[in-house]
Amino acid sequence: MRRSMLFMPGNNAGMLLNADFLCADSIILDLEDAVSTAEKDAARILVRNAVRTLEYSRSEVIVRINPLDSPFFESDINEIVQVAPSMLMLPKVSCAEDVIIYDEYVSKAEKKCGMEKGSVKFIPLIETALGVENAYKICSAHERVTAVLLGAEDLSADLGCKRTKGGAEIAYSRGRIVCAAKAAKVACYDTPFTDVNDDEGLKVDAQVAKSLGFTGKAAISPRHVAAINEVFSPTMQEIEYAAEVLRTIKKAKEEGLGVVSLRGKMIDAPIVARAQQVIEAAKELGVDIDE
Amino acid sequence: MKLVKSAVAGTLESNDVFVEIEPAENIDIEIESIVFAQFGDDIRTSVEDVLNEMGVKGAKVALNDHGALDCVIRARLETAVLRASEV
Structure with a gap:
């Protein structure tokens, strides 16, 4: 990084x-x-x-x-x-x-x-x-x-x-x-x-x-x-939200759901991609993440 | 490498060394250092190494060292030799 x-x-x-x-x-x-x-x-x-x-x-x-x-x-x-x-x-x-x-x-x-x-x-x-x-x-x-x-x-x-x-x-x-x-x-x-x-x-x-x-x-x-x-470091708030996005997507896939939302907002591909970037950055910084 | 003129390199700042070199018949090394008691012999060995590696047979070298690391001493001396060998 x-x-x-x-x-x-x-x-x-x-x-x-x-x-x-x-x-x-x-x-x-x-x-x-x-x-x-x-x-x-x-x-x-x-x-x-x-x-x-x-x-x-x-x-x-x-x-x-x-x-x-x-x-x-x-x-x-x-x-x-x-x-x-x-x-x-x-x-x-x-x-x-x-x-x-x-x-x-x-x-x-x-x-x-x-x-x-x-x-x-x-x-x-x-x-x-x-x-x-x-x-x-x-x-x-x-x-x-x-x-x-x-x-x-x-x-x-x-x-x-x-x-x-x-x-x-x-x-x-x-x-x-x-x-x-x-x-x-x-x-x-x-x-x-x-x-x-x-x-x-x-x-x-x-x-x-x-x-x-x-x-x-x-x-x-x-x-x-x-x-x-x-x-240029992700904030804890950004990291927690990104982790929640990825957990939600994972759960939706397991349940076979096509469309999912989080906090009233639809999670689409760009949001997932951004969440992955944040989590990768957080991992590089040694942040412990609840995945 | 044959020296043809006098040259200097480096600075008198902390962690650096100021090197003066001039052509001479033999190798003559003079060292002034704030850490001479601890590292004087090591500094002399580094100077001899660099002169030997660069094929310098005759030079009068004076070092005024302000706590430079070995890699800095070698760099400054190499620079001084190259400058002194320019035509």
């Missing part, structure tokens, strides 16, 4: 050391924006050694590499693929062809270090207007793509609009990316909330993302992790 995905600067030794203790479901070790041009080489080697050596047992490890239009991405791939992170985050992906190019380099790196082809998965970062319009093609470009992340800061710049807390400027992009990801059957995650000190704003922003269909959200501060985890 990926509710929270926390960005960590790749050239900060102390933060790499502490990353596994910040309660994020995923940590994104960043070689791109959080690292100055002069330190790209140092960050790449440090992240490689950290992923190879440190035991990240609480958080999944994702590494954000540099974009295709930079002179760094190939070296990033060659150093990082060999330590097999859960995923590579691909920045500024604007079309399916970008994914295919990354795949060619990653396939070569996998072969060089004796890894099975396709073992490293991709999470493209959609943060351009073209990327938003090509969202479905990106999501379905290659089997390595298992998730996508919306990057609203660069996107707002590309759209020529101001980034606001209300997020009206990214409403279309959020909706389009969720729809594209669901259609392609990959996971989708929402952009970070960038005001580190606005706890209430973060919560509202995360709730909006959840209501649209995102299943998690990135964060740029460890302070945001707990609130994001809370918003």
Whole structure:
């Protein structure tokens, strides 16, 4: 389960050391924006050694590499693929062809270090207007793509609009990316909330993302992790209702009933599917469920 | 690998190490560390390992360590060697 995905600067030794203790479901070790041009080489080697050596047992490890239009991405791939992170985050992906190019380099790196082809998965970062319009093609470009992340800061710049807390400027992009990801059957995650000190704003922003269909959200501060985890976890009320739905359906099947209702509302296939998702999420979180 | 110039890598922040390296006839390692009493020998061994793995025969290396883990020390030294060997 990926509710929270926390960005960590790749050239900060102390933060790499502490990353596994910040309660994020995923940590994104960043070689791109959080690292100055002069330190790209140092960050790449440090992240490689950290992923190879440190035991990240609480958080999944994702590494954000540099974009295709930079002179760094190939070296990033060659150093990082060999330590097999859960995923590579691909920045500024604007079309399916970008994914295919990354795949060619990653396939070569996998072969060089004796890894099975396709073992490293991709999470493209959609943060351009073209990327938003090509969202479905990106999501379905290659089997390595298992998730996508919306990057609203660069996107707002590309759209020529101001980034606001209300997020009206990214409403279309959020909706389009969720729809594209669901259609392609990959996971989708929402952009970070960038005001580190606005706890209430973060919560509202995360709730909006959840209501649209995102299943998690990135964060740029460890302070945001707990609130994001809370918003994207099912509540006890949701879990109890979902369990009741599944019990009712089971009983109806045993009794040979075609149509059933619960609390005055007919239970149809979408309600059952939603209930199953809630129960699966609850089980992942270790909640004891009365089935 | 032959060093052709001086180079540095790392920082003086906690959990990191600042490495200075320059070309020399032989291997000369100087270590300053807040945990020297406990880990000085281990740090020296790691430095020797990295230099050996990278084929460095002559270098003067100075480390200012602020509690870096072994993987960090090795990363910073590798970076410094690569920077010092660039033409």
